[in-house]
Amino acid sequence: MENTPSFDVIVVGGGAAGLSGALALGRARRSVLVVDAGDPRNAPASHVHNYLGREGTPPAELYAIGREEVAAYGVEVRRARATTAARTDGGFELSLDDGSVVAARRLLVTTGLTDVLPDVAGLAERFGRDVLHCPYCHGWEARDQAVGIIASNPFAVHGAQLWGQWTSDVTLFLNGRPALSVEDAEKLAARGVTVVEGPVAAVVVEDDRLTGVRLASGELVARDVLVAAPQFVANSDLLSSLGLEPEPQEMFGEVFGYAVPATDPTGRTAVPGVWVAGNVTDLRAQVISAAAGGLNAAAMINMDLIEEETAVAVETYRRKSA
Known part of the structure; x- marks a missing residue:
């Protein structure tokens, strides 16, 4: 041309x-x-x-x-x-x-x-702020906070162990994924990771601050930071x-x-x-x-x-x- x-x-x-x-x-x-x-x-x-x-x-x-x-x-x-x-x-x-x-x-x-994030209401809007995915990018800033891992693939067990390097308060939300194997459940128990069954319905935000998640059952679980693997x-x-x-x-x-x-x-x-x-x-x-x-x-x-x-x-x- x-x-x-x-x-x-x-x-x-x-x-x-x-x-x-x-x-x-x-x-x-x-x-x-x-x-x-x-x-x-x-x-x-x-x-x-x-x-x-x-x-x-x-x-x-x-x-x-x-x-x-x-x-x-x-x-x-x-x-x-x-x-x-x-x-x-x-x-x-x-x-x-x-x-x-x-x-x-x-x-x-x-x-x-x-x-492409898991289909959880409110998750995408907080991504990069207090919804994270990489501990090497954001782990230091989330240190010693209450971290919740929303399972979206088999790497969630690995992620729950990994985030334990930055905080002792880690909860893994299975979010409808299959139950953990005996071996994985033992690993997480040994590392002090809490496991919550059932799907996550929504992110809970108060005064523009993430405060936790609401499960499909209606239960609220307090968390300061969420981790979601896109x-x-x-x-x-x-x-x-x-x-x-x-x-x-x-x-x-x-x-x-x-x-x-x-x-x-x-x-x-x-x-x-x-x-x-x-x-x-x-x-x-x-x-x-x-x-x-x-x-x-x-x-x-x-x-x-x-x-x-x-x-x-x-x-x-x-x-x-x-």
């Missing part, structure tokens, strides 16, 4: 993975566009943790710093959502939801994932338009989410010229590991472009030398 803005690389997604990749590519003197829809997964969280040098930084502040850093190297950041992508002779064309079309030789897709689903619509579909990811024989697979550790995909990084391909990546994934992918994208440019240079050289 004539007059379509073209870049060496378009990065789709402006979170930790995308901005980290854009930073490396900008420093490599590549022309880079970051297309960011502006709805990061960790927006409800108050702070980022386990990020060395940025411990406790609010997510929005971290990304604002990142945008300033990439801009210093000539990277353009555009607030828009990439809806579809198509192959072209020179690489790819992306359609954006603002009606524009942009082109690039390579794509780095870092669109993250969506947390199913992790990659935000993969853009990749699907290129034929890259998410695949089920299993742990202990059960699917815990869907991610778009990479064909090697750098994030290269089965579609030549397309890389992935962050939660869209690694469901368990925290912010710092997502950033590392973006850097790794960017380095390989730059090398891939260099190899292409070298092949063209060699062909030109041979013609001149003939």
Whole structure:
């Protein structure tokens, strides 16, 4: 398409993975566009943790710093959502939801994932505040509080033991899951975990503070913090338009989410010229590991472009030398 803005690389997604990749590519003197829809997964969280040098930084502040850093190297950041992508002779064309079309030789897709929570009234509204899922992200802040684990998969027993590292007051709500095995019941009893049978109907909130849960039986159980394991689903619509579909990811024989697979550790995909990084391909990546994934992918994208440019240079050289 004539007059379509073209870049060496378009990065789709402006979170930790995308901005980290854009930073490396900008420093490599590549022309880079970051297309960011502006709805990061960790927006409800108050702070980022386990990020060395940025411990406790609010997510929005971290990304604002990142945008300033990439801009210093000539990277353009555009607030828009990439809806579809198509192959072209020179690489790819992306359609954006603002009606524009942009082109690039390579794509780095870092669109993250969506947390699909158990169907409990009020749970989603508190997610990232006092409804949590990762003890390494939030355990310190919940230390010594009354924690309730809402079972949604077989990992709940593991989770109940794990959260016991941060508090001695842990209750596991089976939430309609099958009764525990004798072995699991013994483990939890030995660790002092209380087990409550029956489904959880709703989260109880008073004065904008979570105070517990209401069981389907009507019983109220006081808790300060709830833990719910979501199913992790990659935000993969853009990749699907290129034929890259998410695949089920299993742990202990059960699917815990869907991610778009990479064909090697750098994030290269089965579609030549397309890389992935962050939660869209690694469901368990925290912010710092997502950033590392973006850097790794960017380095390989730059090398891939260099190899292409070298092949063209060699062909030109041979013609001149003939």
